[in-house]
Amino acid sequence: MKLLEDLNPQQREAVTSPPGPVLVLAGPGSGKTRVLAHRIAYLVEHFGAQPREIMAMTFTNRAAREMSGRVEQLLGSADALQPVSKGGVSLSTFHSLCARLLRRESDLLPVNRQFVIFDESDQHAIIRQALKEINLDPKQVQPGKVHGLISRAKNELIELEAFEANTYFAEITRRVYQRYQQLLLRNNALDFDDLLLWTVRLLREHDDLLAKYRRRYPHILVDEFQDTNTAQYILLRLLAGEEPDLFAVGDPDQSIYRWRGADYRNVHRFKEEYPQAKIILLEQNYRSTQTILNAATAIIDRNPGRQPKRLFTDRGAGVNITFNEAYDENDEARLVIETIASLTYSGQVEPGGCATMYRTNAQSRALEEAFLKAGLPYRLVGAQRFYGRREIKDLIAYLRLIHNPADQVGLLRVLNTPPRGIGAKTVETLLQAASQAELDPAEVLLDLAEGDRSQFAGVFTRRAGAALTEFGRALQGWIKIHDELPLISLIDRVLEETGYREYIDDGTEEGQDRWANIMELRGVAQEYQEMGLTTFLEHVALVSDQDTLTDSQNAPTLLTLHAAKGLEFPVVFIIGLDDGVLPHQRSFDDPEAMAEERRLFYVGITRAKDRLILLRTFRRRQAGVSKLSKPSRFLEDLPPDLVDGNLSTHQTYEQASYQRQTRWDKKFTQPIEARYQVGMQVHHPTFGEGVVLATEIDLDDEVVTVAFEGGKTKHLAASLAGLTILDE
DNA sequence: ATCACAATACTTTTT
DNA sequence: GTATTGTGAT
Numbered sequence: 033m034k035l036l037e038d039l040n041p042q043q044r045e046a047v048t049s050p051p052g053p054v055l056v057l058a059g060p061g062s063g064k065t066r067v068l069a070h071r072i073a074y075l076v077e078h079f080g081a082q083p084r085e086i087m088a089m090t091f092t093n094r095a096a097r098e099m100s101g102r103v104e105q106l107l108g109s110a111d112a113l114q115p116v117s118k119g120g121v122s123l124s125t126f127h128s129l130c131a132r133l134l135r136r137e138s139d140l141l142p143v144n145r146q147f148v149i150f151d152e153s154d155q156h157a158i159i160r161q162a163l164k165e166i167n168l169d170p171k172q173v174q175p176g177k178v179h180g181l182i183s184r185a186k187n188e189l190i191e192l193e194a195f196e197a198n199t200y201f202a203e204i205t206r207r208v209y210q211r212y213q214q215l216l217l218r219n220n221a222l223d224f225d226d227l228l229l230w231t232v233r234l235l236r237e238h239d240d241l242l243a244k245y246r247r248r249y250p251h252i253l254v255d256e257f258q259d260t261n262t263a264q265y266i267l268l269r270l271l272a273g274e275e276p277d278l279f280a281v282g283d284p285d286q287s288i289y290r291w292r293g294a295d296y297r298n299v300h301r302f303k304e305e306y307p308q309a310k311i312i313l314l315e316q317n318y319r320s321t322q323t324i325l326n327a328a329t330a331i332i333d334r335n336p337g338r339q340p341k342r343l344f345t346d347r348g349a350g351v352n353i354t355f356n357e358a359y360d361e362n363d364e365a366r367l368v369i370e371t372i373a374s375l376t377y378s379g380q381v382e383p384g385g386c387a388t389m390y391r392t393n394a395q396s397r398a399l400e401e402a403f404l405k406a407g408l409p410y411r412l413v414g415a416q417r418f419y420g421r422r423e424i425k426d427l428i429a430y431l432r433l434i435h436n437p438a439d440q441v442g443l444l445r446v447l448n449t450p451p452r453g454i455g456a457k458t459v460e461t462l463l464q465a466a467s468q469a470e471l472d473p474a475e476v477l478l479d480l481a482e483g484d485r486s487q488f489a490g491v492f493t494r495r496a497g498a499a500l501t502e503f504g505r506a507l508q509g510w511i512k513i514h515d516e517l518p519l520i521s522l523i524d525r526v527l528e529e530t531g532y533r534e535y536i537d538d539g540t541e542e543g544q545d546r547w548a549n550i551m552e553l554r555g556v557a558q559e560y561q562e563m564g565l566t567t568f569l570e571h572v573a574l575v576s577d578q579d580t581l582t583d584s585q586n587a588p589t590l591l592t593l594h595a596a597k598g599l600e601f602p603v604v605f606i607i608g609l610d611d612g613v614l615p616h617q618r619s620f621d622d623p624e625a626m627a628e629e630r631r632l633f634y635v636g637i638t639r640a641k642d643r644l645i646l647l648r649t650f651r652r653r654q655a656g657v658s659k660l661s662k663p664s665r666f667l668e669d670l671p672p673d674l675v676d677g678n679l680s681t682h683q684t685y686e687q688a689s690y691q692r693q694t695r696w697d698k699k700f701t702q703p704i705e706a707r708y709q710v711g712m713q714v715h716h717p718t719f720g721e722g723v724v725l726a727t728e729i730d731l732d733d734e735v736v737t738v739a740f741e742g743g744k745t746k747h748l749a750a751s752l753a754g755l756t757i758l759d760e
Numbered sequence: 761a762t763c764a765c766a767a768t769a770c771t772t773t774t775t
Numbered sequence: 776g777t778a779t780t781g782t783g784a785t
Contacts, residue, residue: 091775127775152774170779171769224775292774392772397776414774448762455762495761574775594773616772632773655770655776 035073035106039066046312047071051079051251051277053306055299057284059343060328060638061319061600064281065095068253069102071279072121075251076107083107087122087249087271089129091256093575095598096123099255122249126264128574130227133234135566137241140234143220146436146566149573150221153425154441155179158219162211173204181205182212186225187261187293189232218472220438228263235270246273256597257282257302261293265301276306285332285341288594288632290624317343319600319641321350327644327674328637334669335627353644355667355677360651360658361395361608365402366749367647368605372588375603381643383408384586385602389593389636391614393417395607396590403588405735405749407718413591419572423536423546424553428572430526434510435565437474447503450535454503458496465491477504478511506530519557519565593636604640606633609648609664633666646675707750708736713759719744721758 036044043063046056047070058064072088075081090096100123122129131149138145150158159175159182182205185195192210197203216223222230235242252272254260257280260268272278280302287296303309317325325343333340358364368388375381388399393414403410418424426449429442436442448454465488466473479486480497481504492500506529514522527533527550537547560568589601593614608614615629637644652661708714712724714736722740734750748755 093775125775149775227775288773289775291772394771394776451763453762457761493761592773613772618772628773 035070035077039070040316042312042314042316043067043070046314047074048078049279049310049312051075053272053276053302053309054279054312055257055302055306055309056279056281056312056314057299057339058281058314059283059317059341060286060635061317062314063318064283064314065099065255065598066102067314068255068279068281069099069106071253072099072103073106081251083121085249086251086253087124087129088253089255089268090123090125091259092598093125093128095255096125098598099123125574126267127224127227128570130231130267131570131574133231133245134222134227135570137234140238140241141230142217143222146220146438148219148221148432148436148439148442148569149227150216150219150223150441151419151573153420154221155223157441157444158212158215159208162208162215165211166207168204168208173201177201178205178208179212182209183223183225184293185209186223186229187263189229189263189266191229218438219440220436221441225263228261228267232263232266232270235267242270245271251277251279253279253281255281256286258284258287258296258299259289259294260298261289261295262298263293265295265298269305278306284338285335285631286597286635288597288628288635290628313341315342315344317345320345320638321347321642323350323352323674324637324640324644327353327670328634330671330674331630331637331666331669332634335630351643352676353646353670353674355609355646355670355675356648357663357678358647358649360649361398361653362402364607364647364649365398368399368607368645369402369406369408371605371645372603375643381602382586383588384411386588386605387596387599387601387603387639388588388590388605388607389596389639390590390607391593391616391632392608393592395613399590399607402749405747407716407746407748407753409585409587409718411585411587411589413589413595418549418552421546421549423550426532427523427526427550427553428569430510430530431523431565432569433474433507434514434522434526435569437478437507437511438472440473443474450531452503453495453499458492458500461492461496462500474507477501478508479504481505481508514565519561519568520554522565523554523557593632596639597635600639600641602641603643603645604636605645605647606636607647608652609646609667610652610661611664612661613652614664615666630666646677706734708734708755708757712757714738715756715758716740716746716748717754719746722746 036047039047043066046054046067056064056067058067068088072086075086076083088096088099090099100121103121103123134141134147135145138147141147156175156179159179160170163170163173163175163178181202192206192213195206195209197206216226235245249271252268254268259282268278282299284296284299287294303311320328322345325345329343332338356367358367372383372386375386376383390396396412400410400412419428426446429445432439432442433446444459447459462473462476466476469476469487471479476488477500480488480501489497491497509529510522510526513525517525532550533547536550537543557568560571593606606614614633615626619625619629646667648663649661651658706727708724708727710724710726713721714724715721716738719738719740720742722738724736725739725745726737728735736748736750736753736755737745738748738755739745
């Protein structure tokens with residue numbers, strides 16, 4: 033059968049297993065996505081499954097997209113890509129599956145069909161509100177910590193009644209938990225954890241519902257099984273039912289979401305609860321050179337209590353790993369760019385084949401700045417940045433409020449944005465009036481919009497009342513039209529009637545950027561024109577890693593190690609190999625957490641196909657202050673013969689610091705000469721011709737300000753920008 | 761009472 | 776660099 037031609041014996045065994053529980057333990061780069069896609073195709077072609085009976089679950093939309101592409105190719109028709117409603121394979125993340133199910137079965141929920149999904153910051157806001165309501169100071173009790181504990185409980189399917197409080201902090205958390213859930217309901221909202229929790233609850237409590245979904249999806253597949261949390265595991269078991277056809281693929285060594293409730297022991301649980309399960313090991317690696325695999329093995333082997341895996345490839349040893357130390361994060365970023373430049377220039381790799389990975393998002397800033405300074409394009413993964421922006425959150429809050437007027441968090445966000453004379457005092461009065469009348473604050477506003485007949489006409493001062501009434505009228509108008517008008521028109525009306533552009537676009541560069549972001553979101557909305565507001569809002573809440581940048585752009589990728597899972601690149605940089613960054617400081621005192629940091633490094637290493645470049649910095653800015661940093665303890669575990677560059681972790685810290693300090697001082701005190709002069713004609717590969725406006729020496733590089741034809745002015749690093757002098 | 765600006769403290773990873 | 780809180784001007 034053609035489907036099986038290119039598979040090795042293990043892969044083939046997995047793909048052709050008779051329906052039933054199957055656990056594929058796959059090493060990195062062993063083709064597990066491929067196995068999943070082939071399995072889906074094989075179910076259809078060999079076991080006679082209907083595409084619509086197959087449900088494949090992933091953790092990210094990106095993985096779902098990739099798999100649908102492969103399945104489509106294999107089945108040679110558009111069957112797989114068809115929307116579920118038209119009989120295609122269901123490829124979905126856990127969270128969107130649950131959101132859709134809950135929306136459909138909303139009669140059984142304490143929220144109505146219009147419910148919104150609260151994101152991180154919304155959750156944070158109601159945690160703070162809950163803390164205040166039970167008279168706790170958000171400064172003394174960290175809202176994040178409380179929320180973390182609540183979230184973990186929910187992921188373990190521990191509801192309020194079962195929440196045990198045997199410490200002071202747990203008792204506080206229990207009280208906040210109670211209030212938090214009430215507030216969610218009042219906002220007609222669910223958080224991420226609720227999506228899973230409620231789905232499991234409904235399926236457990238309603239036999240007919242369970243039967244319906246079991247019949248609907250007789251074949252279930254899961255990717256990244258090691259990342260399932262308890263709620264997700266139970267959900268899988270519920271859906272798989274009495275005669276499970278459950279095909280799980282995972283790698284315990286790549287489990288990096290423990291903090292989010294993921295429990296790689298679900299792998300053991302799977303073996304125990306499905307003793308008949310077929311277990312298949314995929315060890316051959318098709319991605320990396322043996323050097324990279326050996327380094328990866330050396331790192332992961334230090335973790336206790338794991339089943340050793342032998343990673344092998346027939347690709348040969350390849351080149352050594354490179355390790356380098358930079359002075360600070362800017363220098364580190366520059367080293368990245370310089371190396372990419374030289375590798376691309378010598379034709380060893382395409383710019384798009386390079387990726388730079390880091391432990392924390394904050395580390396991307398220096399990189400971005402360096403890329404911008406050099407005038408080079410890059411792709412940044414992690415759209416959180418986009419959806420986390422103030423202006424984007426504002427616009428989404430408006431839309432959410434229109435869709436679900438009970439959304440108090442959204443209301444409070446936009447009530448005085450742009451400023452319209454509704455201050456803290458007025459807001460307080462409004463909330464009081466609302467709670468006295470047992471109405472949502474938005475309902476009070478809508479009532480005010482009715483004019484003199486309003487029961488609230490006398491509650492507010494004249495000025496405040498007028499401002500609130502005006503907002504109420506606007507809201508009323510939008511609600512009235514939101515079902516009839518296309519999404520875009522709704523957005524345009526909101527922007528226009530609120531004067532949002534004048535508010536945000538103040539003529540500065542930043543203001544223009546912000547307005548451009550609004551227009552970008554408007555563009556996304558355009559794609560959701562037909563599916564409507566509900567789907568759009570759900571997309572916005574659940575699709576965080578949708579790349580705002582196109583795949584087709586041939587530019588280096590910047591991403592966190594977490595975001596890197598499931599990807600591969602010919603050339604990988606892992607930056608910030610400093611103790612406290614990777615491994616992260618917050619993991620130091622917890623062996624389980626340290627093991628996870630190690631797995632994270634392992635994931636990063638195994639993304640590389642041909643070349644791995646490790647970087648650290650001698651000096652690092654944290655919270656504004658620059659501090660000396662120690663090399664990562666993980667560096668000691670790398671076999672020195674695989675690495676070019678001085679790992680030098682055997683020196684004492686003081687010795688090393690002294691040497692490095694003098695070395696760097698020397699490097700940066702050597703004056704360099706300016707090569708450019710004001711008025712010079714220059715040429716840039718991307719921006720074309722321009723005139724030098726200013727030039728300045730910055731450490732050991734020259735920063736040139738150039739006005740390009742077409743009116744753009746850029747600050748460029750002379751050593752990187754690739755400028756040619758045309759005319760003096 | 762509202763708002764703009766300054767001072768403050770804090771910063772893992774994500775659906 | 777960002778989010779929240781505090782202060783002074785209007």
